[in-house]
Amino acid sequence: ELTSMKNNNFISLIILYVGYAWFMKIGGAIVPAYLHQAGTSINNLFIANAIQFLPMVGILVFVRMRSAKAAWRASLIFGLLSFVTIINIQSPYQVYLTYLLGGASLALFFVYYNIGHFLYTPKGKTGTSGALMYAISPSISIVAPLLAGTLAVNNINYLWLLALISFGVAFALTYRQSDFVVDYTLSKTLDAIKSTRVPIFIEGVWESVLFAIIPVLTLNFISDIGNYGRYLAYLSLIGTIAGLILGRYTDKYGKRSYLLVPISIILSILTLALIIGQQSLIAWIIITSLIQMVIPIFWNIMTALVVDQGADLKIVFPGREIILATGRLVGLSCTAYLVSIGQVNIALILLSLVILTLPAYLHYQSKVLNQFHYL
Numbered sequence: 001e002l003t004s005m006k007n008n009n010f011i012s013l014i015i016l017y018v019g020y021a022w023f024m025k026i027g028g029a030i031v032p033a034y035l036h037q038a039g040t041s042i043n044n045l046f047i048a049n050a051i052q053f054l055p056m057v058g059i060l061v062f063v064r065m066r067s068a069k070a071a072w073r074a075s076l077i078f079g080l081l082s083f084v085t086i087i088n089i090q091s092p093y094q095v096y097l098t099y100l101l102g103g104a105s106l107a108l109f110f111v112y113y114n115i116g117h118f119l120y121t122p123k124g125k126t127g128t129s130g131a132l133m134y135a136i137s138p139s140i141s142i143v144a145p146l147l148a149g150t151l152a153v154n155n156i157n158y159l160w161l162l163a164l165i166s167f168g169v170a171f172a173l174t175y176r177q178s179d180f181v182v183d184y185t186l187s188k189t190l191d192a193i194k195s196t197r198v199p200i201f202i203e204g205v206w207e208s209v210l211f212a213i214i215p216v217l218t219l220n221f222i223s224d225i226g227n228y229g230r231y232l233a234y235l236s237l238i239g240t241i242a243g244l245i246l247g248r249y250t251d252k253y254g255k256r257s258y259l260l261v262p263i264s265i266i267l268s269i270l271t272l273a274l275i276i277g278q279q280s281l282i283a284w285i286i287i288t289s290l291i292q293m294v295i296p297i298f299w300n301i302m303t304a305l306v307v308d309q310g311a312d313l314k315i316v317f318p319g320r321e322i323i324l325a326t327g328r329l330v331g332l333s334c335t336a337y338l339v340s341i342g343q344v345n346i347a348l349i350l351l352s353l354v355i356l357t358l359p360a361y362l363h364y365q366s367k368v369l370n371q372f373h374y375l
Contacts, residue, residue, distance in 0.1 A: 009178045010120040013113070014136070016177060019170035020076065020109055021137045025144035027083040027163035028102065030152055033228035036219045038089040045219075046339045048095050049212040050332035052103030056325035059107045060318055061186060068112040069179045073171065075108035080167045087160055107321065115182060115317045118307050130300040130307075135243045138296065141236030149229020182314050189319035192311045197323055198361055199260075203302050204327020206355040208335040209271055210295065211328065213348070214288050217274075221281045231285075235292045243296025260305075261359040263298050267291065271352040275345050 032045055040048075065071040082101035085094050114133075121129040151159040193200065215232075222228050270291050277287040306320050307313070331351070338347040 007120060009116070012173075012176050012178065013116050013120065014132070016072065016170070016173045017113060017117075017133075017136055018140065019166070019173045020072070020079075020113075021140045022144060023076070023163065023166040023170045024079055024102075024105070025137070025140050026148055026159070026166050027079070029141065029145035029232055030148045030225050030229050031086070031098070032215050032219060033149075033223060033225045034152060034156070035086065035089065035095055036223055037225060040089075040092065040095050042216055042219065043336070043340045044092050044095060045216045046212050046332070046336035048099040049216065050329065050336045051096055052099040052106075053325045053329035053332065055100050055104040056107035057322065057329060059104060060111065060322045060325065064183070065108065065112075066181045066183055067179055068116060068182065069174050069177050071108045071112045071182075072174045072177070075105045076167060076171050076174070078102070078105035078108065080164070083160065083163050107325065111318055111321045112182060114303075114321075115313050116177075116180065118313050118317075119180070130303050131243050131296070133303075134296045134299050135240050138236040138239040138243065142233050142240065145229035145232035145236075147229075149226040152229075153226045180314075182318065184315050184318050186322075189315050189322070191319075192315045193306060193319040193323065196306050196320070199302065199305065199358055200320055200323040201327040202354060202358045202361070203298075204324040204329075205331035206267070206271075206351055207328055208331035208347075209274070209291070209351055212332055212335055213274065213344075213351075214291070217278065217344070218284070218288070220278070221284055234285075235288060238289050239292040239296050242293040243300065259297070259301055260362060263294060263301070264355050264358040266294055267298065268352045268356045270294070271348055271355065274348050278344070 035045065036042070065074065078101050082098045082105060085098040085101060089095070117129065117133055147162075148159055151162065190197070218228070218231060222231050270287055273287045274284075277284040306316055331354070334350070335347045338344065338350075
């Protein structure tokens with residue numbers, strides 16, 4: 001299926017992503033459970049999740065790293081520092097710092113990775129290529145949290161040692177990459193995604209469910225590091241299977257954006273269902289599993305919505321990441337505030353309504369204003 005994509009640049013880039021994802025997952029998968037066990041409150045974990053997007057927005061708006069290889073190396077160094085920060089946890093400020101450094105790492109890696117990934121993807125294979133991209137991290141998450149949880153239970157130092165070795169391997173892989181230059185201005189990159197800015201922002205706000213609600217509130221049921229790792233591995237297995245199946249389907253049937261309407265409605269219902277899910281572990285597992293089945297499909301279609309516009313990817317992706325990170329920062333900040341005043345259910349109701357505005361916006365633009373055509 002992907003033989004036409006198997007050129008050296010594409011394969012090298014995929015291997016780099018596997019190396020980076022393994023490093024970040026082996027070091028970071030069980031971090032919420034580890035921090036919680038070390039005395040970090042649920043409220044502080046929500047705040048930490050929110051502030052990780054501050055450096056993402058800052059780097060993308062103010063920092064211009066032209067070389068992709070330099071950006072990937074800086075990303076890996078920030079990732080390593082994020083783990084070093086919490087090896088001996090003494091203060092909540094270490095928790096915030098680890099998330100800030102992790103956010104910087106994500107920003108520097110993914111802007112350049114996404115550009116390269118779709119730059120080397122043949123025309124007409126966006127869905128399959130996107131499905132592959134969104135399957136890599138969940139696939140690694142089937143194994144990494146299990147291993148991380150087991151090592152942490154036996155001796156946490158073994159986990160940090162493995163993370164350090166994984167860093168070395170991933171860093172070495174940057175030398176095998178074909179470099180490319182990314183040069184954009186803020187006005188140019190935001191203008192290039194004019195038709196998708198609002199959908200991307202809505203996506204970012206709603207993703208509070210994925211970045212904070214699910215991983216942090218799961219700690220109310222599963223605080224043991226080993227069991228937390230097993231739960232994450234199970235969720236990832238569900239997401240990987242669903243993502244790969246739909247990637248082929250979307251290329252086969254062409255236009256994908258019409259699927260955003262039913263998927264957004266499903267995600268809205270499932271977000272509301274998390275209110276009920278908080279009552280029992282079984283309900284929580286069922287609802288989060290259903291979300292995990294739908295989310296790779298949602299991500300794939302949202303990415304294709306940007307890629308299929310046909311604009312210069314080196315200009316488009318920085319803008320996409322800026323809007324996405326801004327949406328996540330807004331969504332997570334509001335969620336963290338509502339959780340701090342004991343209003344988790346209000347947060348879930350609002351996030352459920354936020355994702356419903358996506359099909360409403362798509363319909364309004366396509367059918368009423370006739371300005372952008374998504375449907």
